[in-house]
Amino acid sequence: MSSSMFVQHMLNGLTLGSLYALIAIGYTMVYGILRLINFAHGEVFMLAAYFVYWGITLFNLPWVIALLCAVGLTCVMGIGIDQVAYKPLRDAPRISALISAIGVSFFLQNFAVVVFGAIPREVYRPEWLENVILWGDIRILPLTIVVPAMSIALMLGLLYIVYRTKAGLGMRAISKDIETSRLMGVKVNRVIALTFCIGSALAAASGIMWSLRYPQIQPIMGVIPGFKAFIAAVFGGIGSIQGAVIGGTLLGFMEIMIVAFFPDLAGYRDAFAFILLIVILLIKPTGLMGEKLEDKI
Amino acid sequence: MKHAQPSAATRHMLTFGALAALVLFLFTAEKFADGYQIQILNLIAVNTILALSLNLIYGFTGMFSLGHAGFMAIGAYTCAILIMPVGQKEMLFLLEEAYPIIQNSQTPFFVAVLLGGIMAAIAGILIGFPVIRLGGDYLGIATLGFAEIIRIVATNIPRVTNGALGFKGIPDFATIWWNYGWLLITIYFITRVVNSNFGNTLKAIRDDETAAQSMGINVFGHKMASFTMGAFFAGIGGALMASLVTTIDPKMFLFILTFNILMIVVAGGLGSITGSIIGGIGITALLEWLRVVENPMTFGDFTINGIPGMRMLVFSLALVIIILFKQEGIMGMREFSWSWFLGLFKKSPPKKNKEVR
Numbered sequence: 001m002s003s004s005m006f007v008q009h010m011l012n013g014l015t016l017g018s019l020y021a022l023i024a025i026g027y028t029m030v031y032g033i034l035r036l037i038n039f040a041h042g043e044v045f046m047l048a049a050y051f052v053y054w055g056i057t058l059f060n061l062p063w064v065i066a067l068l069c070a071v072g073l074t075c076v077m078g079i080g081i082d083q084v085a086y087k088p089l090r091d092a093p094r095i096s097a098l099i100s101a102i103g104v105s106f107f108l109q110n111f112a113v114v115v116f117g118a119i120p121r122e123v124y125r126p127e128w129l130e131n132v133i134l135w136g137d138i139r140i141l142p143l144t145i146v147v148p149a150m151s152i153a154l155m156l157g158l159l160y161i162v163y164r165t166k167a168g169l170g171m172r173a174i175s176k177d178i179e180t181s182r183l184m185g186v187k188v189n190r191v192i193a194l195t196f197c198i199g200s201a202l203a204a205a206s207g208i209m210w211s212l213r214y215p216q217i218q219p220i221m222g223v224i225p226g227f228k229a230f231i232a233a234v235f236g237g238i239g240s241i242q243g244a245v246i247g248g249t250l251l252g253f254m255e256i257m258i259v260a261f262f263p264d265l266a267g268y269r270d271a272f273a274f275i276l277l278i279v280i281l282l283i284k285p286t287g288l289m290g291e292k293l294e295d296k297i
Numbered sequence: 298m299k300h301a302q303p304s305a306a307t308r309h310m311l312t313f314g315a316l317a318a319l320v321l322f323l324f325t326a327e328k329f330a331d332g333y334q335i336q337i338l339n340l341i342a343v344n345t346i347l348a349l350s351l352n353l354i355y356g357f358t359g360m361f362s363l364g365h366a367g368f369m370a371i372g373a374y375t376c377a378i379l380i381m382p383v384g385q386k387e388m389l390f391l392l393e394e395a396y397p398i399i400q401n402s403q404t405p406f407f408v409a410v411l412l413g414g415i416m417a418a419i420a421g422i423l424i425g426f427p428v429i430r431l432g433g434d435y436l437g438i439a440t441l442g443f444a445e446i447i448r449i450v451a452t453n454i455p456r457v458t459n460g461a462l463g464f465k466g467i468p469d470f471a472t473i474w475w476n477y478g479w480l481l482i483t484i485y486f487i488t489r490v491v492n493s494n495f496g497n498t499l500k501a502i503r504d505d506e507t508a509a510q511s512m513g514i515n516v517f518g519h520k521m522a523s524f525t526m527g528a529f530f531a532g533i534g535g536a537l538m539a540s541l542v543t544t545i546d547p548k549m550f551l552f553i554l555t556f557n558i559l560m561i562v563v564a565g566g567l568g569s570i571t572g573s574i575i576g577g578i579g580i581t582a583l584l585e586w587l588r589v590v591e592n593p594m595t596f597g598d599f600t601i602n603g604i605p606g607m608r609m610l611v612f613s614l615a616l617v618i619i620i621l622f623k624q625e626g627i628m629g630m631r632e633f634s635w636s637w638f639l640g641l642f643k644k645s646p647p648k649k650n651k652e653v654r
Contacts, residue, residue: 037434088621095361098434099563100620106556106613113606219606223552227445230438271449274442281439282427 004137009260010253011144015213017252018151022206023229024236024244025158026199032175032239033195035094039101040081041203042226043108046219048074048204049123049211050116056124063126071204078200079193087189112219120218123211147209154205155245158198162241167194175239224270228255231277237287246288251276308635316481323473335473336541337585342476343537345577346483348561349570350530353487355559356567357496358523359503361433363555364424364440367447368528369535370550371420372413374451376536377464377545378402379409389464393455406470410479410536417532418525420447425524429517432506444555452547463546464539471540479537483530488570490526499523500568553609557584560616565626572628579627587611 023045030038048070055066085104089097133140162168170191173181182188210225211217229248236247251273259266280287303311326338347365354362378399381389386400394400404412428439451458458464490496498519501509510516539545557580565576587608619626 035434037438085617085621092624094433095437096620096624098361098437099559100617102556102559103613103617103620106553106609107617110606110608110610110613114604114610118605227441231442234438267453268449271446274446277442278428278439281431281435285431285435 005260007138009256011140013253013256014249015144015147015252016256017249018148019206019210019213019248020225020229020232020252021245021248022151022154022202022209023225024233024248025155025241026203027230028233028236028238028241028244029171029195029199031233033171033178033192034086034090034097036086036097037101037230038086038199039098039105039226040085040108041199042222042229043105043112044074044078044081044200044222045203045207045210045225046112046217046222047077047108048207049217049221050112051204052208052211053121053123053217054116063124067208070208071201074200074204074207075197078196078203082192082196109219109223116219118219120216123215123217125212125215129212141213143209143213147213150205150209154202155241158202158241161198167191171195228273231273231280233287234277235280235287237289240287240289243287243289302636303639311635311638319477323477327473337581339471339473339476339541340585341578341581342473342480343471343534343541344558344561344581345574346480346530346537347534347558348565348573348577349483349487350527350534351558352562352565352567352570352573353490353530354524354527356562356569356573357491357503358499358520359506360429360520360524361437362440362524362527363437363552363559364444364528365531365558366550366552366554367424367440367444368417368420368531369538369554370444370447370451370547371417372410372532372535373539373545373550374458374464375413375416375532376409377467377539378457379404379412380406380468380470380540381464381466382468385466389466390456390459392460392462395459396456399457406468406475406540410475410533410540413536413539414529414532417535418529420532421525421528422521425521425528429520429524441552441555444550444552448547448550451550458547461547463544463549465544467539467543467545469540469543471537476537476541479533483533484570484574487526487530491570495519495522503568556613556616560612563616563626564619566628566630567626568630569626569628569632571631571633572626575627583615584608584612 023041026041026044027038030036030041051070051073052066055061055069056063059066061069081104085100086097089100129142129146131142133142160168162171170181170186170188171194173184173186174188174191178188206225207222210221228251232247232251233244234247235251236243236245238244254276255269255272258272259269265272323338326335330338347369351362351365354360378386379402381403383401383403386395390400424440424443428436428443431439452461454460491499498509498514501512501514502516502519506516542549561576561580562573563576564572564580565574566572590607590611591605
């Protein structure tokens with residue numbers, strides 16, 4: 001393999017990895033706080049891409065405005081999903097909320113089929129994203145730079161919120177012990193809503209960039225990236241934001257590299273993440289960065 | 298709710314009577330119902346088998362498993378390979394030739410279904426051994442991963458599974474008699490298991506694993522046994538399904554299939570065999586009825602075009618509503634019994650005569 005090909009693959013891996021990482025953060029934050037696998041997260045990712053599409057084709061919004069509206073709508077949706085489907089089940093057995101999440105996930109998928117149709121749709125791309133940059137014999141799409149840069153900016157913003165603001169302090173407190181936090185005066189419901197809001201916004205950013213990078217959207221587009229991002233979150237250590245970033249990036253790299261070095265295994269590309277999941281759960285269930293989460297008895 | 302216990306002889310008579318009624322019903326159905334109605338009856342039987350097997354794993358042992366589609370796929374492919382005539386298989390494997398053992402094996406239907414179950418059970422042992430120690434949602438996601446792996450592998454080994462094309466024209470041996478025969482076997486077996494001492498142990502593990510462990514119960518062994526049995530019957534269900542729908546391919550075994558079965562179990566009641574049977578009938582009928590929503594409708598002069606996706610939309614909404622408002626499902630953990638049934642016909646006794654126990 002030539003070195004330019006290798007760099008090309010590295011860049012592709014970085015792009016894919018940072019997209020996974022953005023979704024994985026949403027999973028890891030919700031799991032850290034509620035011990036719930038938010039199955040509907042992949043659908044939030046998908047709907048964000050559709051919202052942009054809708055905004056442009058139906059309401060003729062300028063591209064940037066459509067993006068902002070989509071992110072805003074997705075945040076509201078994230079909070080709404082929690083309020084409707086998870087909040088009533090806070091005191092129920094954990095698996096009940098998980099089943100509810102699976103139900104919501106299928107609901108949103110089919111909602112998209114009903115409203116938008118099952119046919120894949122072409123996404124609008126602004127022109128400056130189409131021009132290929134040539135650097136030696138390496139062809140670089142602007143997106144391969146924009147996506148990681150954007151992801152890093154968003155993650156820095158997130159780290160600021162989590163570690164430098166009062167709301168972030170609340171989040172960290174709740175993930176340690178929800179009851180005590182409540183007693184100490186943390187407004188638990190508000191912080192949980194904020195968590196869903198931030199997680200959904202990041203998923204939305206990822207979904208929109210995904211639809212630019214792989215410019216086709218369809219109702220099931222969130223399923224596989226959703227699963228993989230969850231696996232990335234487990235891989236990095238669920239509950240840890242840094243872990244989700246590292247896990248997502250590594251998973252993206254590994255996927256691209258395995259297909260690049262072993263083209264015969266290309267058909268097994270989607271299986272790779274699941275095998276990784278099972279291996280991680282067996283060897284080190286806490287993941288790369290995770291602390292052991294106490295089971296709430 | 299204690300009713301006078303009918304004698305064992307009475308109960309056996311009643312059971313026998315109910316079985317005779319079922320046979321009579323199936324006989325009538327076979328004679329007079331049209332193909333579509335018979336297909337629904339068959340689907341009810343197969344779905345109930347699948348629901349019972351999941352209920353054993355999740356409802357009675359408390360292991361949240363999402364791997365049913367994988368076990369079904371194994372059962373379905375095994376059965377399809379074994380019942381298809383050798384000549385037909387030669388025609389089927391166009392792109393790549395099948396391995397000789399796949400090409401030349403052929404068994405009677407009963408053996409094929411049984412082997413489908415056994416292969417699924419073996420897969421259950423292989424996957425259960427590493428992942429069963431995981432608790433709660435992690436087990437769910439790991440088994441879901443397993444099911445996806447099975448599906449992807451099935452797409453990538455064309456010399457066994459014919460790749461993405463799958464099998465077409467599988468002989469339709471799964472008559473109403475086979476399906477309901479297997480259903481009765483499943484009900485009988487799982488009822489016996491659940492009511493045995495072994496079953497009590499499973500329920501103890503479900504209710505409090507730590508306590509069960511400290512009572513000296515071999516938690517891992519019991520979980521493995523339950524998981525393997527569940528996988529076996531899921532394989533049986535998949536095998537019957539293959540012969541029932543006569544076409545299988547990897548796309549059929551997506552997560553949605555597991556979701557449908559989970560829905561039956563949750564709606565019927567976790568930990569209730571009666572619930573799974575009622576759920577199997579109700580949900581299968583509902584899913585078929587919901588096809589109406591996707592077909593064009595005409596009200597007088599209006600015609601509403603069919604809306605694709607509406608069926609699963611309503612269906613998933615139903616699951617969320619059930620889990621939000623009636624978590625215990627239709628039956629909770631209660632079971633049908635003859636004494637309860639007979640109690641329905643007796644005048645309810647005045648309150649002062651209520652039995653105190």
